[in-house]
Amino acid sequence: DTGVSQDPRHKITKRGQNVTFRCDPISEHNRLYWYRQTLGQGPEFLTYFQNEAQLEKSRLLSDRFSAERPKGSFSTLEIQRTEQGDSAMYLCASSYSGDSDTQYFGPGTRLTVL
Amino acid sequence: AQTVTQSQPEMSVQEAETVTLSCTYDTSESNYYLFWYKQPPSRQMILVIRQEAYKQQNATENRFSVNFQKAAKSFSLKISDSQLGDTAMYFCAFTTHAGNNRKLIWGLGTSLAVNP
Numbered sequence: 013d014t015g016v017s018q019d020p021r022h023k024i025t026k027r028g029q030n031v032t033f034r035c036d037p038i039s040e041h042n043r044l045y046w047y048r049q050t051l052g053q054g055p056e057f058l059t060y061f062q063n064e065a066q067l068e069k070s071r072l073l074s075d076r077f078s079a080e081r082p083k084g085s086f087s088t089l090e091i092q093r094t095e096q097g098d099s100a101m102y103l104c105a106s107s108y109s110g111d112s113d114t115q116y117f118g119p120g121t122r123l124t125v126l
Numbered sequence: 127a128q129t130v131t132q133s134q135p136e137m138s139v140q141e142a143e144t145v146t147l148s149c150t151y152d153t154s155e156s157n158y159y160l161f162w163y164k165q166p167p168s169r170q171m172i173l174v175i176r177q178e179a180y181k182q183q184n185a186t187e188n189r190f191s192v193n194f195q196k197a198a199k200s201f202s203l204k205i206s207d208s209q210l211g212d213t214a215m216y217f218c219a220f221t222t223h224a225g226n227n228r229k230l231i232w233g234l235g236t237s238l239a240v241n242p
Contacts, residue, residue: 043228054130054217054232055171067226103171112159112178113221113228117171 037106149218
């Protein structure tokens with residue numbers, strides 16, 4: 013299967029710890045997106061990359077959040093000093109600029125901060 | 127502000143019947159793309175259908191079709207011959223391509239239950 017993959021699928025951590033999530037996009041996709049979704053809500057945009065360049069970052073993304081896409085392939089999202097309010101599903105999506113940028117999503121990483 | 131409104135938090139339909147989910151949106155951009163995604167319980171977000179705003183013809187994908195009314199900024203989803211596997215949260219979303227913007231703006235979703 014060549015869809016978007018995310019790792020880990022579930023993460024439980026204690027408040028104050030750092031966590032890192034990985035996303036592998038569909039191979040020919042040049043854009044990669046991170047969203048956060050809490051229960052009963054639609055996803056909210058965090059950031060996106062075109063190749064290795066981070067082109068947009070939400071004002072919702074505090075300084076504790078950082079994302080990278082070092083070689084324009086996979087991406088990592090790190091949350092430092094986690095807080096209980098960070099508990100959510102973190103979704104990754106990818107798109108190809110020649111396909112009207114239709115975004116295809118991975119299965120998500122569910123983060124629980126105790 | 128760019129917003130999406132889904133006015134039906136929950137809906138139910140009998141198997142094999144037809145159901146329509148409503149969505150309205152607001153943007154000042156003239157070129158944008160509209161989407162419906164479904165998210166089954168504890169499963170990933172799946173693209174159902176997309177519509178380019180510059181196309182007048184309504185998109186269809188098998189049992190799924192849209193009624194796109196650009197002037198009214200309305201984008202409803204019709205599901206024909208509903209199946210049990212259609213039970214999911216349905217999200218309406220759009221994106222403009224103004225500048226570097228590519229983020230999807232989402233509604234709050236409609237929870238659809240298909241009953242046997």
